[in-house]
Amino acid sequence: xxxxxxxxxxxxxxxxxxxxxxxxxxxxxxxxxxxxxxxxxxxxxxxxxxxxxxxxxxxxxxxxxxxxxxxxxxxxxxxxxxxxxxxxxxxxxxxxxxxxxxxxxxxxxxxxxxxxxxxxxxxxxxxxxxxxxxxxxxxxxxxxxxxxxxxxxxxxxxxxxxxxxxxxxxxxxxxxx
Numbered sequence: 737x738x739x740x741x742x743x744x745x746x747x748x749x750x751x752x753x754x755x756x757x758x759x760x761x762x763x764x765x766x767x768x769x770x771x772x773x774x775x776x777x778x779x780x781x782x783x784x785x786x787x788x789x790x791x792x793x794x795x796x797x798x799x800x801x802x803x804x805x806x807x808x809x810x811x812x813x814x815x816x817x818x819x820x821x822x823x824x825x826x827x828x829x830x831x832x833x834x835x836x837x838x839x840x841x842x843x844x845x846x847x848x849x850x851x852x853x854x855x856x857x858x859x860x861x862x863x864x865x866x867x868x869x870x871x872x873x874x875x876x877x878x879x880x881x882x883x884x885x886x887x888x889x890x891x892x893x894x895x896x897x898x899x900x901x902x903x904x905x906x907x908x909x910x911x912x913x
């Protein structure tokens with residue numbers, strides 16, 4: 737067990753500097769989330785999900801080649817259904833945007849836009865939507881060309897998630913209003 741010496745200074749609201757015996761760091765953010773960059777090239781992003789629960793990602797930005805981060809396993813890229821677009825502009829929203837594990841989902845008058853990081857946006861026209869169901873935090877959308885989207889919602893309000901699904905179902909005329 738070694739001796740470590742650390743000193744932390746608050747420079748301004750949301751800005752903190754930490755001086756340590758092995759590295760120094762700069763943190764920007766608040767209790768809800770922050771980004772920390774250290775002198776060894778590591779960048780850590782932390783998001784507080786609930787009291788006592790947080791999600792962190794850490795990457796090495798050093799060019800020394802001795803990265804301590806494990807590479808992420810390759811995820812299978814789903815087939816691109818319906819009409820993919822690189823950046824899908826949204827019109828007036830009929831249901832508020834909901835966050836998912838790897839992006840977000842929103843609905844406007846033209847359809848549902850599924851945005852996933854590192855993939856093209858997908859717009860599902862309301863006329864092609866066959867069902868929209870929510871089971872806990874999992875949102876399942878089925879289209880007329882037998883494509884199923886399973887998205888994990890990361891929002892904190894089950895009532896708002898349910899409102900999103902109900903609004904989407906009414907707009908696609910899947911339920912009786």
